[in-house]
Amino acid sequence: MTEFTPFASFIGGALIGLSAVLLMLFQGSIAGVSGILGRLLPPWAEARGLDWRAAFIFGIIISPILVKLITGQNIEQVVSDSKIVMISAGLLVGYGTGLGSGCTSGHGVCGISRLSMRSILATLTFMISGFLTVYIIRHLIEGAF
Amino acid sequence: MGKIISAFIAGLIFGLGLIISGMSNPAKVLNFLDLAGTFDPSLLFVMGGAILVVFTGYKLVLKRNTPIFDNAFHIPTRKDIDKNLIIGSAIFGLGWGIGGFCPGPSLTSILLGSEGIIYFFPSLIVGLIITKLI
Numbered sequence: 001m002t003e004f005t006p007f008a009s010f011i012g013g014a015l016i017g018l019s020a021v022l023l024m025l026f027q028g029s030i031a032g033v034s035g036i037l038g039r040l041l042p043p044w045a046e047a048r049g050l051d052w053r054a055a056f057i058f059g060i061i062i063s064p065i066l067v068k069l070i071t072g073q074n075i076e077q078v079v080s081d082s083k084i085v086m087i088s089a090g091l092l093v094g095y096g097t098g099l100g101s102g103c104t105s106g107h108g109v110c111g112i113s114r115l116s117m118r119s120i121l122a123t124l125t126f127m128i129s130g131f132l133t134v135y136i137i138r139h140l141i142e143g144a145f
Numbered sequence: 146m147g148k149i150i151s152a153f154i155a156g157l158i159f160g161l162g163l164i165i166s167g168m169s170n171p172a173k174v175l176n177f178l179d180l181a182g183t184f185d186p187s188l189l190f191v192m193g194g195a196i197l198v199v200f201t202g203y204k205l206v207l208k209r210n211t212p213i214f215d216n217a218f219h220i221p222t223r224k225d226i227d228k229n230l231i232i233g234s235a236i237f238g239l240g241w242g243i244g245g246f247c248p249g250p251s252l253t254s255i256l257l258g259s260e261g262i263i264y265f266f267p268s269l270i271v272g273l274i275i276t277k278l279i
Contacts, residue, residue: 002173002185009187012166013194019159021202026151028212033248038273052152059156060252078172079261086264089244094272100233104247113199122234129238134178
Protein backbone atom coordinates (compact mmCIF):
# COMPACT_ATOMS: atom_id res chain seq x y z
CA MET A 1 0.00 0.00 0.00
CA THR A 2 1.05 3.58 -0.58
CA GLU A 3 -0.76 6.51 0.98
CA PHE A 4 -3.24 8.41 -1.24
CA THR A 5 -1.76 11.94 -1.49
CA PRO A 6 -4.11 14.07 -3.61
CA PHE A 7 -2.84 17.43 -2.34
CA ALA A 8 0.92 16.79 -2.57
CA SER A 9 0.42 15.06 -5.91
CA PHE A 10 -1.58 17.98 -7.31
CA ILE A 11 1.04 20.52 -6.15
CA GLY A 12 3.87 18.35 -7.50
CA GLY A 13 2.02 18.01 -10.79
CA ALA A 14 1.52 21.79 -10.97
CA LEU A 15 5.30 22.24 -10.49
CA ILE A 16 5.98 19.81 -13.34
CA GLY A 17 3.55 21.91 -15.40
CA LEU A 18 5.30 25.15 -14.40
CA SER A 19 8.62 23.69 -15.53
CA ALA A 20 7.10 22.74 -18.90
CA VAL A 21 5.69 26.26 -19.34
CA LEU A 22 9.09 27.81 -18.50
CA LEU A 23 10.83 25.57 -21.02
CA MET A 24 8.36 26.72 -23.69
CA LEU A 25 8.82 30.37 -22.68
CA PHE A 26 12.63 30.30 -22.65
CA GLN A 27 13.63 27.55 -25.10
CA GLY A 28 10.47 27.22 -27.15
CA SER A 29 10.48 23.48 -26.56
CA ILE A 30 8.26 20.71 -25.23
CA ALA A 31 9.37 19.32 -21.84
CA GLY A 32 9.49 15.68 -22.90
CA VAL A 33 12.13 13.87 -20.88
CA SER A 34 12.63 10.92 -23.25
CA GLY A 35 12.97 13.28 -26.22
CA ILE A 36 15.38 15.65 -24.49
CA LEU A 37 17.47 12.76 -23.12
CA GLY A 38 17.38 11.00 -26.50
CA ARG A 39 18.69 14.10 -28.31
CA LEU A 40 21.71 14.09 -25.97
CA LEU A 41 22.60 10.52 -26.97
CA PRO A 42 24.58 9.35 -30.01
CA PRO A 43 24.30 9.36 -32.98
CA TRP A 44 23.86 13.14 -32.91
CA ALA A 45 21.80 14.72 -35.67
CA GLU A 46 22.91 18.24 -34.73
CA ALA A 47 25.08 19.82 -32.07
CA ARG A 48 22.76 22.80 -31.64
CA GLY A 49 20.71 22.78 -28.44
CA LEU A 50 22.73 20.10 -26.67
CA ASP A 51 23.89 22.60 -24.01
CA TRP A 52 20.47 23.61 -22.65
CA ARG A 53 19.17 20.04 -22.91
CA ALA A 54 22.09 18.81 -20.80
CA ALA A 55 21.39 21.60 -18.27
CA PHE A 56 17.70 20.60 -18.03
CA ILE A 57 18.54 16.91 -17.46
CA PHE A 58 21.26 17.87 -14.95
CA GLY A 59 18.70 19.99 -13.05
CA ILE A 60 16.33 17.00 -12.75
CA ILE A 61 19.15 14.69 -11.62
CA ILE A 62 20.32 16.98 -8.79
CA SER A 63 16.80 18.04 -7.67
CA PRO A 64 16.78 15.45 -4.81
CA ILE A 65 19.57 17.48 -3.17
CA LEU A 66 17.32 20.56 -3.25
CA VAL A 67 14.42 18.58 -1.75
CA LYS A 68 16.63 17.28 1.06
CA LEU A 69 17.89 20.80 1.80
CA ILE A 70 14.33 22.18 1.96
CA THR A 71 12.60 19.38 3.87
CA GLY A 72 15.53 17.82 5.73
CA GLN A 73 13.86 14.46 5.18
CA ASN A 74 14.90 11.40 3.24
CA ILE A 75 13.05 10.76 0.00
CA GLU A 76 10.92 7.66 0.27
CA GLN A 77 11.39 5.13 -2.50
CA VAL A 78 10.80 1.43 -3.00
CA VAL A 79 12.62 0.07 -6.04
CA SER A 80 12.89 -3.55 -7.16
CA ASP A 81 16.47 -4.79 -6.76
CA SER A 82 16.06 -7.61 -9.26
CA LYS A 83 18.69 -7.29 -12.00
CA ILE A 84 16.64 -9.04 -14.68
CA VAL A 85 13.47 -7.05 -13.85
CA MET A 86 15.13 -3.65 -13.88
CA ILE A 87 17.29 -4.29 -16.96
CA SER A 88 14.28 -5.45 -18.98
CA ALA A 89 12.20 -2.54 -17.68
CA GLY A 90 14.91 -0.03 -18.65
CA LEU A 91 15.37 -1.47 -22.15
CA LEU A 92 11.61 -1.54 -22.79
CA VAL A 93 11.05 2.02 -21.51
CA GLY A 94 14.00 3.36 -23.53
CA TYR A 95 13.10 1.53 -26.73
CA GLY A 96 9.35 2.16 -26.35
CA THR A 97 9.58 5.90 -25.65
CA GLY A 98 12.13 6.29 -28.46
CA LEU A 99 9.94 4.46 -30.96
CA GLY A 100 6.73 6.12 -29.75
CA SER A 101 8.33 9.62 -29.71
CA GLY A 102 7.51 10.39 -26.09
CA CYS A 103 6.76 9.40 -22.54
CA THR A 104 4.62 10.49 -19.60
CA SER A 105 5.89 14.08 -19.80
CA GLY A 106 6.07 14.68 -23.57
CA HIS A 107 2.84 12.88 -24.53
CA GLY A 108 1.05 12.66 -21.17
CA VAL A 109 1.50 16.25 -19.99
CA CYS A 110 2.65 18.51 -22.84
CA GLY A 111 0.88 16.68 -25.68
CA ILE A 112 -2.47 16.30 -23.94
CA SER A 113 -2.33 19.98 -22.95
CA ARG A 114 -1.93 20.86 -26.64
CA LEU A 115 -4.88 18.54 -27.39
CA SER A 116 -2.63 16.56 -29.77
CA MET A 117 -4.47 13.46 -30.99
CA ARG A 118 -1.15 11.58 -31.33
CA SER A 119 -0.30 12.26 -27.68
CA ILE A 120 -3.79 11.42 -26.42
CA LEU A 121 -3.64 8.05 -28.20
CA ALA A 122 -0.05 7.41 -27.05
CA THR A 123 -1.01 8.16 -23.42
CA LEU A 124 -4.08 5.91 -23.56
CA THR A 125 -1.90 3.16 -25.06
CA PHE A 126 0.88 3.26 -22.45
CA MET A 127 -1.64 3.59 -19.60
CA ILE A 128 -3.65 0.56 -20.76
CA SER A 129 -0.44 -1.37 -21.42
CA GLY A 130 0.80 -0.47 -17.90
CA PHE A 131 -2.53 -1.49 -16.29
CA LEU A 132 -2.46 -4.85 -18.13
CA THR A 133 1.20 -5.48 -17.28
CA VAL A 134 0.68 -4.90 -13.55
CA TYR A 135 -2.52 -6.97 -13.62
CA ILE A 136 -0.72 -9.89 -15.24
CA ILE A 137 2.33 -9.69 -12.95
CA ARG A 138 0.51 -9.11 -9.65
CA HIS A 139 -2.74 -11.00 -10.09
CA LEU A 140 -2.06 -13.76 -12.62
CA ILE A 141 1.63 -14.64 -12.14
CA GLU A 142 2.30 -13.73 -8.48
CA GLY A 143 -1.26 -14.64 -7.54
CA ALA A 144 -0.73 -18.17 -8.84
CA PHE A 145 1.94 -18.95 -6.23
CA MET B 146 24.17 31.75 -20.75
CA GLY B 147 20.58 32.67 -19.83
CA LYS B 148 19.37 29.87 -22.05
CA ILE B 149 21.41 27.30 -20.11
CA ILE B 150 20.61 28.68 -16.64
CA SER B 151 16.87 28.87 -17.38
CA ALA B 152 16.88 25.26 -18.63
CA PHE B 153 18.74 24.18 -15.49
CA ILE B 154 16.16 25.92 -13.27
CA ALA B 155 13.32 24.36 -15.25
CA GLY B 156 14.97 20.96 -14.69
CA LEU B 157 15.24 21.59 -10.95
CA ILE B 158 11.54 22.54 -10.74
CA PHE B 159 10.61 19.51 -12.84
CA GLY B 160 12.50 17.18 -10.48
CA LEU B 161 11.06 18.93 -7.43
CA GLY B 162 7.57 18.33 -8.84
CA LEU B 163 8.28 14.66 -9.53
CA ILE B 164 9.51 14.11 -5.96
CA ILE B 165 6.78 16.12 -4.17
CA SER B 166 4.07 14.43 -6.24
CA GLY B 167 5.30 10.94 -5.30
CA MET B 168 5.79 10.03 -8.96
CA SER B 169 9.50 9.43 -8.28
CA ASN B 170 8.57 6.43 -6.12
CA PRO B 171 8.07 3.32 -8.30
CA ALA B 172 5.94 1.71 -5.55
CA LYS B 173 3.41 4.54 -5.92
CA VAL B 174 3.40 4.28 -9.71
CA LEU B 175 2.89 0.51 -9.60
CA ASN B 176 0.02 0.94 -7.15
CA PHE B 177 -1.56 3.47 -9.50
CA LEU B 178 -1.35 0.86 -12.25
CA ASP B 179 -2.80 -1.84 -9.97
CA LEU B 180 -6.49 -1.13 -10.53
CA ALA B 181 -7.56 -4.54 -9.24
CA GLY B 182 -5.34 -4.45 -6.14
CA THR B 183 -3.69 -1.73 -4.02
CA PHE B 184 -4.88 1.08 -6.33
CA ASP B 185 -3.49 4.54 -5.43
CA PRO B 186 -5.17 7.24 -7.57
CA SER B 187 -2.62 9.96 -6.62
CA LEU B 188 -1.08 9.95 -10.10
CA LEU B 189 -4.32 11.22 -11.60
CA PHE B 190 -3.82 14.33 -9.47
CA VAL B 191 -0.24 14.70 -10.75
CA MET B 192 -1.47 14.56 -14.33
CA GLY B 193 -4.40 16.86 -13.53
CA GLY B 194 -2.22 19.51 -11.86
CA ALA B 195 0.37 19.40 -14.62
CA ILE B 196 -2.13 19.52 -17.51
CA LEU B 197 -4.08 22.37 -15.91
CA VAL B 198 -0.93 24.51 -15.64
CA VAL B 199 0.46 23.60 -19.08
CA PHE B 200 -2.88 24.03 -20.88
CA THR B 201 -3.21 27.56 -19.45
CA GLY B 202 0.50 28.42 -19.54
CA TYR B 203 1.07 27.38 -23.17
CA LYS B 204 -1.86 29.57 -24.27
CA LEU B 205 -0.22 32.59 -22.64
CA VAL B 206 3.35 31.83 -23.77
CA LEU B 207 2.37 31.05 -27.37
CA LYS B 208 0.89 34.57 -27.72
CA ARG B 209 4.51 35.71 -28.02
CA ASN B 210 6.14 35.70 -31.45
CA THR B 211 9.24 33.86 -30.23
CA PRO B 212 10.55 32.24 -27.06
CA ILE B 213 13.00 34.34 -25.02
CA PHE B 214 16.19 32.49 -25.97
CA ASP B 215 15.39 31.17 -29.44
CA ASN B 216 14.06 32.60 -32.68
CA ALA B 217 11.12 30.20 -33.05
CA PHE B 218 8.87 27.84 -31.09
CA HIS B 219 9.51 24.14 -31.77
CA ILE B 220 6.09 22.53 -31.47
CA PRO B 221 5.59 19.00 -32.85
CA THR B 222 3.63 19.25 -36.09
CA ARG B 223 2.94 15.59 -36.91
CA LYS B 224 -0.71 14.59 -36.98
CA ASP B 225 -0.53 11.07 -38.46
CA ILE B 226 -1.28 8.12 -36.21
CA ASP B 227 1.41 5.64 -37.22
CA LYS B 228 2.33 2.12 -36.15
CA ASN B 229 5.48 3.25 -34.29
CA LEU B 230 3.51 5.63 -32.07
CA ILE B 231 1.15 2.89 -30.87
CA ILE B 232 3.63 -0.02 -30.73
CA GLY B 233 6.29 2.16 -29.05
CA SER B 234 3.80 3.41 -26.45
CA ALA B 235 2.60 -0.14 -25.76
CA ILE B 236 6.21 -1.29 -25.24
CA PHE B 237 6.83 1.70 -22.96
CA GLY B 238 3.74 0.80 -20.89
CA LEU B 239 5.03 -2.75 -20.54
CA GLY B 240 8.40 -1.55 -19.18
CA TRP B 241 6.64 1.04 -16.99
CA GLY B 242 4.44 -1.67 -15.46
CA ILE B 243 7.42 -3.96 -14.86
CA GLY B 244 9.74 -1.48 -13.13
CA GLY B 245 7.52 1.44 -12.08
CA PHE B 246 9.90 3.94 -13.70
CA CYS B 247 9.27 6.26 -16.61
CA PRO B 248 12.19 8.39 -17.87
CA GLY B 249 11.73 11.47 -15.59
CA PRO B 250 11.56 9.64 -12.25
CA SER B 251 14.54 7.49 -13.26
CA LEU B 252 16.57 10.72 -13.39
CA THR B 253 15.53 11.88 -9.91
CA SER B 254 16.42 8.40 -8.62
CA ILE B 255 20.05 8.33 -9.74
CA LEU B 256 21.37 10.16 -6.65
CA LEU B 257 19.07 8.25 -4.29
CA GLY B 258 21.28 5.25 -4.98
CA SER B 259 18.89 2.27 -4.99
CA GLU B 260 20.24 -0.97 -6.44
CA GLY B 261 17.47 -1.09 -9.05
CA ILE B 262 18.33 2.28 -10.64
CA ILE B 263 21.89 1.02 -11.28
CA TYR B 264 20.37 -1.60 -13.60
CA PHE B 265 17.52 0.52 -14.93
CA PHE B 266 19.21 3.75 -16.02
CA PRO B 267 21.99 2.34 -18.26
CA SER B 268 19.38 0.03 -19.85
CA LEU B 269 17.12 3.02 -20.53
CA ILE B 270 20.02 4.77 -22.29
CA VAL B 271 20.76 1.63 -24.37
CA GLY B 272 17.07 1.37 -25.34
CA LEU B 273 16.96 5.03 -26.43
CA ILE B 274 20.16 4.65 -28.48
CA ILE B 275 18.79 1.52 -30.20
CA THR B 276 15.75 3.44 -31.49
CA LYS B 277 18.07 6.13 -32.86
CA LEU B 278 20.14 3.53 -34.72
CA ILE B 279 17.27 1.59 -36.30
